[in-house]
Amino acid sequence: GENVEQHPSTLSVQEGDSAVIKCTYSDSASNYFPWYKQELGKGPQLIIDIRSNVGEKKDQRIAVTLNKTAKHFSLHITETQPEDSAVYFCAASINNAGNMLTFGGGTRLMVKP
Amino acid sequence: NAGVTQTPKFQVLKTGQSMTLQCAQDMNHEYMSWYRQDPGMGLRLIHYSVGAGITDQGEVPNGYNVSRSTTEDFPLRLLSAAPSQTSVYFCASRHPAEGYTFGSGTRLTVV
DSSP states (O other): OOEEEEEEEEEEEETTTTTEEEEEESSSSEEEEEEEEEEETTTOOOEEEEEEEEHHHHHHHTTEEEETTTTTTEEEEEEEGGGGEEEEEEESSSSSSOOOOOOOOEEEEEEEE | OOOOEEEEEEEEETTOEEEEEEEESSSSSSSEEEEEOOTTTTTEEEEEEEETEEEEEEOOTEEEEEEESSBOOOOOOHHHHHHHGEEEEEEEEEEETTTEEOOOEEEEEEO
16 A cells, blocks of 8 residues: 655744655555645644646645655745644545545644744 | 534543544535544544445554445444554545545543
């Protein structure tokens, strides 16, 4: 089955700096890659996703890049703010329906004011 | 408000007890699923359903049962709770174009 690895497990940045979280996946058939933000005591919330026919996608301060050849994808957050502090999860799915999402282990991002 | 509602939010069980975790969504999503979240392991899929009357196993189905009699509800049953089932459980529903919507979770402790 699919295996998703996520690094780093913790990341501390100064407010205003950029943060990058990286994930690798094992199954070359995977074609849907969402990113989730989880705040304390809440469920994961979708923040951005990318499909295999696209190499990069941006939404304001958040961007995701995908390298299908290397089987890795990354989340980039620019101009970080304290409210960006949370746990971020990447995931991969073998079909666009996303029925069987496989998650990475998570990254705890801390943005210091 | 539209979304995924999970009950209860917290539960403590004794080993061997049974219980049902409730999940309901009002978005008319066909796809629903249950995940468990353990420290350092991300979320792992327990069971999922692609529509009323249809369920299937995920990555870690042992010890759990599900049913899907209506589009709205997708309960998760623990028939005989074990300490290894101590975890945070999340229910999610999915819109094909919008991805998953997760509930706020049920924190279960089995003693």
